[in-house]
Amino acid sequence: MNVDIGNALASVASPGASRDSLERLDEQVADAHERIVAGMEHSEHGYEALNLPERTDPDEIRAAVEPVADAEALITVGIGGSALGAATITDALADESDTEAVYLDNVDPKWVSNHLEGLPLEETAINVVSRSGTTAETLANFLVVRDVFEAAGVDWTERTIVTTGESGPLRNLADRHDLPSLKVPDGVPGRFSALSAVGMVAAAVCGHDLEALLEGAAAERESLTGSLFDCPAYAYGAMAYALDQRGAAVNAMVPYAESLETFAEWFAQLWAESLGKDDLGQTPARALGVTDQHSQLQLYRAGPRDKLVTFVSPGETDDRSIPDTDVDELAYLGDATLGELLEAEFEATEASLAAAGRPNVRLELETVDEYELGGLLYGMEAACVLAGELYGINTFEQPAVEWAKKATRGLLGGGNFEEADAVAEKTELRIER
Numbered sequence: 067m068n069v070d071i072g073n074a075l076a077s078v079a080s081p082g083a084s085r086d087s088l089e090r091l092d093e094q095v096a097d098a099h100e101r102i103v104a105g106m107e108h109s110e111h112g113y114e115a116l117n118l119p120e121r122t123d124p125d126e127i128r129a130a131v132e133p134v135a136d137a138e139a140l141i142t143v144g145i146g147g148s149a150l151g152a153a154t155i156t157d158a159l160a161d162e163s164d165t166e167a168v169y170l171d172n173v174d175p176k177w178v179s180n181h182l183e184g185l186p187l188e189e190t191a192i193n194v195v196s197r198s199g200t201t202a203e204t205l206a207n208f209l210v211v212r213d214v215f216e217a218a219g220v221d222w223t224e225r226t227i228v229t230t231g232e233s234g235p236l237r238n239l240a241d242r243h244d245l246p247s248l249k250v251p252d253g254v255p256g257r258f259s260a261l262s263a264v265g266m267v268a269a270a271v272c273g274h275d276l277e278a279l280l281e282g283a284a285a286e287r288e289s290l291t292g293s294l295f296d297c298p299a300y301a302y303g304a305m306a307y308a309l310d311q312r313g314a315a316v317n318a319m320v321p322y323a324e325s326l327e328t329f330a331e332w333f334a335q336l337w338a339e340s341l342g343k344d345d346l347g348q349t350p351a352r353a354l355g356v357t358d359q360h361s362q363l364q365l366y367r368a369g370p371r372d373k374l375v376t377f378v379s380p381g382e383t384d385d386r387s388i389p390d391t392d393v394d395e396l397a398y399l400g401d402a403t404l405g406e407l408l409e410a411e412f413e414a415t416e417a418s419l420a421a422a423g424r425p426n427v428r429l430e431l432e433t434v435d436e437y438e439l440g441g442l443l444y445g446m447e448a449a450c451v452l453a454g455e456l457y458g459i460n461t462f463e464q465p466a467v468e469w470a471k472k473a474t475r476g477l478l479g480g481g482n483f484e485e486a487d488a489v490a491e492k493t494e495l496r497i498e499r
């Protein structure tokens with residue numbers, strides 16, 4: 067992954083960071099890097115995620131999925147960090163796989179039913195993922211999926227792989243039914259776990275190259291140095307932080323590839339849940355090039371100066387020519403391809419923001435493949451860890467999310483949680499028709 071931060075310099079954009087201010091920030095980056103390296107060396111909670119390129123064992127993952135390696139469809143049951151990393155990988159590489167990957171990361175009843183309908187259950191694998199093993203949505207959906215298999219007379223125990231922590235209800239269930247199971251590595255929070263079994267079981271069932279994913283990530287790891295001027299991941303994390311300090315409270319992630327739309331979702335969780343602490347953090351927004359040029363771009367170019375726009379350039383892709391036409395005004399299209407049109411729109415949009423003095427950064431991939439994806443995921447995680455150090459917050463906890471989880475369980479009678487009391491205390495000002 068390469069990163070181009072030129073359009074976020076103060077000479078181009080407002081808010082923007084001057085070269086001098088980046089030189090000064092680089093001293094903090096050097097300190098933060100030392101802290102990060104120490105955390106990695108001691109396998110501290112969270113920092114350990116940056117060791118995954120060396121720690122994850124592709125053979126172990128492949129062995130666990132072996133019984134369902136030929137599955138026509140894969141249902142992954144998980145939520146948040148236990149779904150989005152896997153979905154980012156399999157959605158980005160869907161064209162390369164014959165396995166249909168379905169993700170149940172919501173409990174909207176109609177949506178769940180629609181997703182399960184019509185699947186060839188005899189040829190479908192189930193991938194249940196929950197670090198804690200207690201997440202209500204995941205456990206509930208798993209019970210629904212099991213029920214659907216049982217109703218169809220298909221033995222779900224033959225087709226299920228579990229990835230969870232050392233202990234907990236899901237671990238007990240895996241043991242009771244003797245299911246192939248993998249462990250969420252210690253010290254790796256869900257949103258940083260894409261490059262472990264959490265994200266890679268689905269990739270393995272879909273036949274993707276696990277080694278290449280890890281090699282891409284390892285190359286990014288190698289580039290972690292003490293200076294933002296030498297390290298793309300740190301350049302991104304430092305610039306995003308610097309811009310937030312100057313008023314860019316929103317970070318709009320805009321990949322220019324349909325296949326990377328889920329990546330923007332993954333990034334939103336990473337950035338929001340990691341950095342949204344102590345009244346700090348940058349709000350992630352999601353958009354898709356070129357589609358959202360025709361919806362959100364107006365705001366990004368002419369609305370409040372509170373945004374950084376992060377483009378992702380997918381590099382080389384399959385192309386398709388645009389057929390000739392005898393309509394004179396459209397003749398220019400006939401000389402081009404859809405890929406050239408996309409590329410021209412990307413560059414034009416980037417330039418249009420720069421011309422209006424709106425900060426934007428470009429993440430460049432060579433192409434969308436396992437190696438580049440591994441690098442992108444790892445690079446964004448390292449950028450996030452660096453930003454967390456610069457903010458001075460705990461990047462790896464998520465107490466605000468835990469609060470709502472407890473309130474939900476309390477409401478459903480799953481234990482005594484004082485958080486549930488707040489629901490009854492809601493202030494109402496209802497306007498009725």
Ligand SMILES: O=P(O)(O)OC[C@H]1O[C@H](O)[C@H](O)[C@@H](O)[C@@H]1O
Binds near residue numbers: 145197199257
């Ligand atoms: O993997 P689980 O324990 O089921 O957790 C799934 C998700 O739950 C919560 O929402 C956390 O805030 C997320 O970070 C986590 O990824």
